Amino acid sequence: MDNKVCLALLILVLISYVSLVDSKHDGYFRRLAGLRIRNNILTFSLFKETHCCLKCLQYGDCHSVNVHEKEGTCEINRFGPQDSGAITEVNRTWSLYYKSNAEDRELMLRATAGIEISVRDTWLGRVSPPPTQDTCIAMATGACSTHYRNPKVDLWNTLYISQVILELYRDGSRVMFMVFNGTGSDLESWVSSFRLMTSSWAMLSPSSNFIYFSLKGDQPCSRIFLIQQNYGGCPKDAGWFVVLDPTTSDCCLGQWSDLPNKPKFVYSTTDNVAIYQSGDVDYADVLAVFVKYSDH
Known part of the structure; x- marks a missing residue:
């Protein structure tokens, strides 16, 4: 031959x-x-x-x-x-x-606590954070001073996304996760109790009681990615998770959400809902959003 x-x-x-x-x-x-x-x-x-x-x-x-x-x-x-x-x-x-033999999931957002840049506006493409350093890809805090946003976020509606995973990290270790059904979602709708598949909280389920479960959250208070059970006066506010975005004012002056150096990633450290103004919450260093793709 x-x-x-x-x-x-x-x-x-x-x-x-x-x-x-x-x-x-x-x-x-x-x-x-x-x-x-x-x-x-x-x-x-x-x-x-x-x-x-x-x-x-x-x-x-x-x-x-x-x-x-x-x-x-x-x-x-x-x-x-x-x-x-x-x-x-x-x-x-x-x-x-x-x-096609690519990694199982892809990083779409890596947000850093305390840098005074809006997570919501970054995610929605309304602001362009400073260029990311290499440390802004790792889940450890490192020396990152900005947010990382994958350019493919702008192509969300054309991607065959099957799952969206939201995770929190503290000192490089994962402390919270939620997995959502991403099929047919858009940049905001994937955060929904109806789409929730599993989470690190044993008592959180789609049938739990919520006054908020959305990425949009409580806009007047700059509370996003908000999973809230009740408002009962600031000392009684209770939920599972909230991102306190940078803002010039606060809805609970002198209370649990009135904190410096935002954004703050506040999460319940128990298996259930927590009163924010208690010892049952903690603050993460990094928020990460990953996606998984379907085969068709």
Whole structure:
């Protein structure tokens, strides 16, 4: 068998592993339209999607490719979209193709306590925090002085998200988690008692009593990600979790929510609801939001 025949057979084998996927995420490579990884290592011209994916398979350290269909540009990346070292941007003229054997979940938000930057406005894309340091990807506090927001948050409605996981960390250790059904959700609706699947609180369930269970929370009081059982006058306010976002005023002056150096991530340390103005709550250093994707 001559070299040309061998090459032809090799290409056929490779093509059997490569699928020019649509938004359903089928095939060996998955496609994210409108996303590009900036720190690429090689660039080729006059390439179509299939050729670019084939090029990726020829390089052992290639995890993804950027494709500009109109210009025929192919960029080889050593990072995938889930890798913490990836510098990503939303760019509608590009598509990102990445190997489907990716990490099980992806970090979408990593918020830092005490830095006086709104978590809600960061999550909704209303403010742009300062550039993130490497320490802003790890769950330990480190020297991070900002929030990390994954650019893919802007593509939320086009992603096939199956679960959303909210976690709190203190001194690098996880102290709270909640898992939500993310199917068909948007940037705010995934925080809902009806979507709650499981949590670290044994007594928290979709049938529990709430006056608030939402990301929007109690806006006049700048209380977001609020899971609240009751207001009974500030000393009796009781709930499971709240983010106290930076604000110029407070609804409980001199009481439990009137704290310096916000945001504050306040959570019940028991298996049940806690009165905030008690010894049954604590304060986390880091809030993280992860997503898991469905297979179709």
